[in-house]
Amino acid sequence: MKKLLEEYKSGKITLEQILEELRFLPYKNLDFAKIDTHRSLRKGFPETVFCQGKTKSQVVEIIDTLSKTEHNILATKANKNIYHEVKKNHPNAKYNDLARTITIEQETTIPKKGKIFVVTAGTSDIPVAEEAIVTATLMGNSVEKHYDVGVAGVHRLLDIKDKLFQSNVIIVVAGMEGALASIVGGLTSKPVIAVPTSVGYGASFKGIAPLLTMLNTCAEGVVVVNIDNGFGAGYFASIINR
Amino acid sequence: MKKLLEEYKSGKITLEQILEELRFLPYKNLDFAKIDTHRSLRKGFPETVFCQGKTKSQVVEIIDTLSKTEHNILATKANKNIYHEVKKNHPNAKYNDLARTITIEQETTIPKKGKIFVVTAGTSDIPVAEEAIVTATLMGNSVEKHYDVGVAGVHRLLDIKDKLFQSNVIIVVAGMEGALASIVGGLTSKPVIAVPTSVGYGASFKGIAPLLTMLNTCAEGVVVVNIDNGFGAGYFASIINR
Amino acid sequence: MKKLLEEYKSGKITLEQILEELRFLPYKNLDFAKIDTHRSLRKGFPETVFCQGKTKSQVVEIIDTLSKTEHNILATKANKNIYHEVKKNHPNAKYNDLARTITIEQETTIPKKGKIFVVTAGTSDIPVAEEAIVTATLMGNSVEKHYDVGVAGVHRLLDIKDKLFQSNVIIVVAGMEGALASIVGGLTSKPVIAVPTSVGYGASFKGIAPLLTMLNTCAEGVVVVNIDNGFGAGYFASIINR
Amino acid sequence: MKKLLEEYKSGKITLEQILEELRFLPYKNLDFAKIDTHRSLRKGFPETVFCQGKTKSQVVEIIDTLSKTEHNILATKANKNIYHEVKKNHPNAKYNDLARTITIEQETTIPKKGKIFVVTAGTSDIPVAEEAIVTATLMGNSVEKHYDVGVAGVHRLLDIKDKLFQSNVIIVVAGMEGALASIVGGLTSKPVIAVPTSVGYGASFKGIAPLLTMLNTCAEGVVVVNIDNGFGAGYFASIINR
Amino acid sequence: MKKLLEEYKSGKITLEQILEELRFLPYKNLDFAKIDTHRSLRKGFPETVFCQGKTKSQVVEIIDTLSKTEHNILATKANKNIYHEVKKNHPNAKYNDLARTITIEQETTIPKKGKIFVVTAGTSDIPVAEEAIVTATLMGNSVEKHYDVGVAGVHRLLDIKDKLFQSNVIIVVAGMEGALASIVGGLTSKPVIAVPTSVGYGASFKGIAPLLTMLNTCAEGVVVVNIDNGFGAGYFASIINR
Amino acid sequence: MKKLLEEYKSGKITLEQILEELRFLPYKNLDFAKIDTHRSLRKGFPETVFCQGKTKSQVVEIIDTLSKTEHNILATKANKNIYHEVKKNHPNAKYNDLARTITIEQETTIPKKGKIFVVTAGTSDIPVAEEAIVTATLMGNSVEKHYDVGVAGVHRLLDIKDKLFQSNVIIVVAGMEGALASIVGGLTSKPVIAVPTSVGYGASFKGIAPLLTMLNTCAEGVVVVNIDNGFGAGYFASIINR
């Protein structure tokens, strides 16, 4: 902006031009969506496409626009129909059935040294964990996963204690009562990102139970993201993994 | 009513007649619905047909009755089947796919000078915004829209600041965390009508999250309507747009 | 009842008498309270006085009446004022400051062999645990307690694993996220009675968080009582301790 | 573990071996699930397969693995498709249409003497009751059931009073207002396990109403499990039935 | 109104007069309160003063105004301070300590034949029951009450079955799990008005638990009023007691 | 019962017989349902079949059993499939499409003099109102209905004021904000039974909004039943209509 101001002062650009510039620089306007092409610079990762509630053609057009930035592309909560449509223009697009993500790799990244460790309480929590893994991997992290470590069998967790200790960040994905986050948080000094899932029935109230459990954890070093928000956990883990 | 009373006094009409008159004047009784044909006078806009929960034939019969008043007609939350049925009798009926509205223009209105400005936080909020726009347009307003101005990219909003300042009323449509209303409300002295949407997942609880955000806004000049109530926002914007 | 019917048939008692008998046998009517003196027979333990919402004089009169049955007496959620009033007529009444219970021992019971084991997650959960202990002890059980075994330090729990295994029934008292019940439930084959407490702040919502956690536990063999209901847990533990 | 430590000391096994042993002993790792084959020892009953949220192939593989332990196998919340798949490898697998359970009997158990008595408030509560019965039966109990004893017709309940008195444990399954648990709890000295169901409409809020009723019961000796958790009730009843 | 219209026609009163008349007839305007002196005619009982949230002087002034109608006066949720102030001008005012009501009898009513029967589940529910009784009595009913008939001791209820059958209307006041309404409703063909109370703790959530119980009752002939609304129950019972 | 006791005493029946009699008299046991054939005597109307959650064959068998009592039969929340099945054995069975009720008239009743008046706020509330009307009519009442009287057009209500005044009991059925009950309650001295419906969207939360509105009404003489419980309202109106 300083540069723009100086160019403007020096007469290289006019008042109208500088105002115009400031207005149209940072994003592409698709009428139904403003694509934040500037985000990669500002946030270190390009805009992610949250597909739920968008029409097929909206998603396709957004991805087409984003693809011109030559950054990696991630679309979440995407069904397979959308993927097939996207694949037409982007043959290297990949779909993860469990995570329901579309990814297009356009950069070659050197994975960071530190590891992100993803654990789930049960088998049913895997889809949310996979979303976190897809996200963190695309952002250049090496990720290790252990599924179904449970709470009602704490030895399954103690067994992977070493792996917990060797990782840099831990993502705990758990539905039902969500107690796994507290136990992992109590065992380790590493930052723990807790993801409640909507897995469960009855008084789990589609994820409220594990959400409250995780927010009330008496273990230090645990933070929480939205119910089923694997992407958010993967993203946050990536930016603190150094 | 005064007139009626005077006619009654002068003997032009009897006691029975005046009572009768007062009773049957203001609406048409369809057995399953009382159509408030009097509303156009009282409220400045005829009754709107809220289609959800009504059978196809009920909607058709209500619209047929309303159409005799020669006012504009608006039906909301209408699916396409209902529209096809309505179109049989009303070939000039129009359907907005996103807004799920049926409109029949029977009046020619001169748009008011002042502008209503509609912004959405995301692409998925567009259907609710469109309902507001259809409503406000039918009520004789010129409306301008900007979609997907987001919060996680505040420059997209700052960019349209001028438009905010030149409008008379602003409608902010936002799901997920609904923070856009607060920011718009903080930037401008214009009345802001906030519409929470059910867009989101997990702890958005089908619109409770943005609803609470908007109700608790610390920005002055912001009021709230029901979740997904684009019609209500468009209507209110219209009556305060002068 | 059979006996009554036979006596009635044999003419020992009249129709009126048998109806009368059936009616007035089981309780003492204090106008504001019907004391279920029959309960000791039916339930194996006399009626407990829940003091909250009762006036001082009501509690005193109920205890006076109950004391005539020569069973042990228990009053819960009692403040100290009530205790001082009760003590006037019942010098052997005892008050537990933490549990806020009044007890009057009128029977000599031989403690059962099996042990009830009471654990709390934190120090602040002690009052509820004490209510459970007072109840179970008065009902003739030997109780062992371990407080503050936490979750964020699972070794504190593993340390008392042997004690868990040697007990007959386990009561887990926990506020905040209430995860302790799941972990204890996963470690042992003994029945676990989980008591959520209102200890915590913010999103613990006065005990809703641990209540939901406990109801959604993926550990088998765990049941739940009301928030802060130490009495209920102690009572239930007693009737299954054999 | 003591044995392992002594073998290790005596040199029969090395430090690496003992660590290895401790690690791989208690469960089979299926990548997407860690099957707790050790649980039968620790808990007295093998791991149960909760099918909801698992793919068909995941359930099949888990059951295949569990079947090698020669214990009884129970899968809950299973649809018929999964059952047909399981039956291919396990021709003796049985499906309970109402309870939606798959069971494979691999042990011959001598039923315990004590009886578990299962009552439902209404006909619609039967599926949850059946889940409890399948569980308790597989765990070696004799179960007796009485359905639709209601509340709005208390004589239907009084009629089975004798059966209540002769049983060891009582499971009460009730939706709508869930009051049956309180009444049964008031009549008997036996432990009562209350199961709220999601049967009802309007303000039953998918089981919240009976859940709250049961948690707040003023009858002693009543504990609660999650909404629709017939399995949990059957399991708990089994471990306290002696 | 007919009369007014005819007088107006016959010229006895002018157009202005008739409009004026219609406007100022039905209530006294106290600036901070509009006293509905017309209500006694319209509703059969004068306006009741709900004291909560009103200042002492507001209550006093309202009662002073109401007293001029020579109807009975009832003020609810009144503390003793307000009563002492009211008593200065109205020496025959009475205060019910439990119900927290002020009553001033200005009419002599002949009690109706039919009886209203009020039962409470516990002793702590008495204040709400008393509010119902004060109301119904002042409205000219004979009321009979039985307190603490409980649920966890159903024989206490069966005992008063005859009284239930001989009454015209039954009011059931219950906190905690509120199951009493269902049982009473199941026993009798008389209309039952259920009043949930805020008595309880933990998951009773200040009356939500019994409220939901009562709304979901499977007994026919049961309706519900607001939590702690003894007045509403007494009022409704009065208007249906014939 | 007195008669039975006397017969028993006189030796006409034995002890076993009297016990047997008492046990099997009041209901038919269908294994999955206990049909309360005794209810017609006790409650003045036979048991109603709530179809939701019951299998087709269960409903058919219950209705077959009930039909032997020669009382009128009512089944609620029934879909058309069930009706077709019922019709095979009961050709005079009738189905109300809106109310989703099956009725079989087996008695000829003389309608009571008093009228029940049913009003709905909107057209979408009609199904719930119809359930109330079917119920009340089958119980021998004459019912009058006025639909869509709204709140946002209070003149539509004032118009039917006379009808309100001439009826004995009023049922108000309203979704969305449910304010109609308060206004009707304020206008009339007749008992008003308010039925909240799940009609609405967004913050109506499937009927919570009108439920709370109705519970908090400041109009006297209004009671509430469960959301969408047209049957309950019709039943209660019937027993107080004299």
Next chain:
Amino acid sequence: MKKLLEEYKSGKITLEQILEELRFLPYKNLDFAKIDTHRSLRKGFPETVFCQGKTKSQVVEIIDTLSKTEHNILATKANKNIYHEVKKNHPNAKYNDLARTITIEQETTIPKKGKIFVVTAGTSDIPVAEEAIVTATLMGNSVEKHYDVGVAGVHRLLDIKDKLFQSNVIIVVAGMEGALASIVGGLTSKPVIAVPTSVGYGASFKGIAPLLTMLNTCAEGVVVVNIDNGFGAGYFASIINR
């Protein structure tokens, strides 16, 4: 800003100066508070001091700073202690006991022509209404108020219909069931701002009941602000009153 940019270009101010200017212009930084002195320009009314949660000395210092702008000053949710402290430096400060507001008039405003009309449902809603009135008056509006117009006496409302029609904006303040907003909204074509209050008990849940009522209103032209937010309603009414 344009002016600043042009001055900067013309060399009147340096790059540093313009950046400085932009940074420090709009507010005074008090360390614990950033006072938005720029707001009067941007929003048309200076920052309002929300006193709840602030210490006495914080409020005083903020008001001292604001007073230098020579605009009117408004502090809400202020207790009398704070007022006495403020009055020391600002002898012309005024306190409204009911509204709990402190106002300091520093400008002379010519009241706008249009009227704002404030109605409350009950007497207990007056404090919230007063907050709205103080706000709107200070912002240069003429306000008229009518208190206790109720719902359970709709004639009290019809009586002031003319005043409703002559006003420009209407504020409806209502607790309990909050139905007044719907009725006023149905009667008039003027914009209605609905303010739910926490007045009520039981199922009003501190204002949730009227909040939901108002959000779900079927009357057009009604918008909602936060519970008890009289200030927000007064502010919004002011900016749309032309």
Next chain:
Amino acid sequence: MKKLLEEYKSGKITLEQILEELRFLPYKNLDFAKIDTHRSLRKGFPETVFCQGKTKSQVVEIIDTLSKTEHNILATKANKNIYHEVKKNHPNAKYNDLARTITIEQETTIPKKGKIFVVTAGTSDIPVAEEAIVTATLMGNSVEKHYDVGVAGVHRLLDIKDKLFQSNVIIVVAGMEGALASIVGGLTSKPVIAVPTSVGYGASFKGIAPLLTMLNTCAEGVVVVNIDNGFGAGYFASIINR
């Protein structure tokens, strides 16, 4: 543990000794509390004393025990009385009035290079922010704070953009609608820890509104802790600040 096992093998310690060692090593048992003296090693920071719900003497005894480890000590949610008691034994104990924390510095730490930046939305959020700052400072971080940056005046935030960019971790503390976290999250690539506070009234529901806002944020890189949990945010910020 390896070391212990080798010592045991080499005979330096016996089987009993090793078992004993493992048991009693990690914490001090105070009867009412198990102090996790081992935590400093495991978690990198000693156990923190959460004072709420603990008696004064319990807190004092816990702090006395912790002080022997020669680590820094932190007690949260402490009132001043507890502080005065603690100070008797620990004259260097310090109390932060706003944060309500007691700290005892026993180590000299070299502050880490990276900065933690703490912003609050309003002045009333300061106490929670202070708790975060005390925690992070005691854990060896340099912290910078900016209070009252608001949302309704986004320029106050843009003004400190540079500071946001120069920090390593950002803590956003906000009550009311909690929108600040989204905006900060959208501006920066740094990890943002959002702390909802219970500041607000009405529909903020003691912090639920900002909690939901923060969980639903559409800005990436934002995680959430419990309502008012300044400690948790400060702790988490510390462990990721490198």
